[in-house]
Amino acid sequence: MILNLDLGVNSYDIVIERGSINKAGELLNLNRKTLIVTDDGVPREYAETVAKASAEPYIITVSEGEDSKSFETLQKLLSKMLSESFTRRDCVVAVGGGVIGDLSGFAASVYMRGVDFYNIPTTVLSQVDSSIGGKTAINFEGIKNNIGAFYQPKKVLIDTDVLKTLPGRQISNGLSEAVKMSLTSDKDLFELFEKGDYMENIDLIIEKSLRIKKDVVMEDEKETGLRRILNFGHTIGHGIESLKLGLYHGECVALGMIPMCSDSVRERLVPVLEKLNLPTRLSFDENRVLSAMTHDKKAGGGKICAVFVNEIGSFEMKEQTAEELIARVGVIKGEKK
Numbered sequence: 602m603i604l605n606l607d608l609g610v611n612s613y614d615i616v617i618e619r620g621s622i623n624k625a626g627e628l629l630n631l632n633r634k635t636l637i638v639t640d641d642g643v644p645r646e647y648a649e650t651v652a653k654a655s656a657e658p659y660i661i662t663v664s665e666g667e668d669s670k671s672f673e674t675l676q677k678l679l680s681k682m683l684s685e686s687f688t689r690r691d692c693v694v695a696v697g698g699g700v701i702g703d704l705s706g707f708a709a710s711v712y713m714r715g716v717d718f719y720n721i722p723t724t725v726l727s728q729v730d731s732s733i734g735g736k737t738a739i740n741f742e743g744i745k746n747n748i749g750a751f752y753q754p755k756k757v758l759i760d761t762d763v764l765k766t767l768p769g770r771q772i773s774n775g776l777s778e779a780v781k782m783s784l785t786s787d788k789d790l791f792e793l794f795e796k797g798d799y800m801e802n803i804d805l806i807i808e809k810s811l812r813i814k815k816d817v818v819m820e821d822e823k824e825t826g827l828r829r830i831l832n833f834g835h836t837i838g839h840g841i842e843s844l845k846l847g848l849y850h851g852e853c854v855a856l857g858m859i860p861m862c863s864d865s866v867r868e869r870l871v872p873v874l875e876k877l878n879l880p881t882r883l884s885f886d887e888n889r890v891l892s893a894m895t896h897d898k899k900a901g902g903g904k905i906c907a908v909f910v911n912e913i914g915s916f917e918m919k920e921q922t923a924e925e926l927i928a929r930v931g932v933i934k935g936e937k938k
């Protein structure tokens with residue numbers, strides 16, 4: 602199946618097909634120099650499969666983890682392209698999760714003012730969310746994603762076969778973002794989580810999530826309005842993440858969504874999160890979360906544009922102070938579940 606993300610001259614196709622990584626040579630234009638970026642936690646075979654399809658491949662493997670979204674690693678990618686005499690007509694392919702996508706997309710955006718970029722996401726999080734929409738970034742001076750660019754890929758290949766090697770906790774981590782999208786935008790998707798076995802429905806979950814994100818990005822490419830719904834659960838979630846308690850991003854978002862729902866939605870959300878092995882309670886110091894939230898870049902003039910879900914499949918945006926939001930966290934405080 603192919604979804605088209607229509608952004609005028611920046612439009613591109615998202616190919617959703619099991620085994621599509623094996624067809625990279627057919628689906629992407631790799632008849633040129635190709636920088637294939639991956640990390641050392643991603644099984645090597647995926648990057649090698651893409652390399653075999655390229656006329657002139659160069660695989661670069663960075664260390665797994667968020668620390669690779671740095672100037673240092675960016676420089677490694679750019680140096681490699683320069684030393685191999687990449688021109689503006691050559692290309693970059695990301696083969697990895699959101700870290701690799703964000704890093705290599707940014708490298709592609711700045712090398713010679715932009716070379717073609719393809720994304721082959723290999724985690725659930727990157728397949729449902731980060732591989733489309735064109736946000737690329739590295740972290741700078743301890744602040745996440747504060748140096749980057751909006752730079753759309755030329756094509757995205759979603760191959761759910763590559764998820765067979767992904768640890769269960771990473772699967773749940775990514776599905777938290779899919780639950781987020783279902784709550785604001787798609788009641789049927791939420792019911793899929795409620796009723797079925799999520800691994801049996803993974804292809805449909807990914808497709809439905811991509812449709813939601815695609816529609817949101819098409820309406821608001823540069824995050825001036827509607828795209829903020831993708832931040833649902835993220836304000837409190839980021840605050841919890843900043844406590845560095847060893848939780849994954851999606852786990853923090855799971856916790857962050859619970860206080861932003863009406864009682865009736867929360868009653869349905871908590872069992873879904875439990876089914877996904879995501880946390881629904883945590884012991885933490887809300888004053889530290891509050892101070893992190895007041896430094897959040899989404900805070901403007903003392904107010905935060907917060908997203909609430911009162912009914913599944915719809916949302917409400919309201920300006921709130923960090924204090925008003927933190928007053929809601931009682932529902933997630935307690936022993937970790």
Ligand SMILES: NC(=O)c1ccc[n+]([C@@H]2O[C@H](COP(=O)([O-])OP(=O)(O)OC[C@H]3O[C@@H](n4cnc5c(N)ncnc54)[C@H](O)[C@@H]3O)[C@@H](O)[C@H]2O)c1
Nearest residue numbers: 642643665698699700701723724726727731736763766767
């Ligand atoms: N650009 C966006 O719109 C956007 C949206 C959300 C998140 N993000 C970014 O995404 C990043 C998080 O992405 P992530 O959750 O994919 O994390 P990640 O890229 O760190 O991947 C998680 C781990 O899984 C391993 N891995 C990847 N694919 C694998 C596979 N198929 N089998 C086995 N192991 C595999 C990686 O080596 C890594 O250790 C963050 O930096 C976040 O800021 C970006």
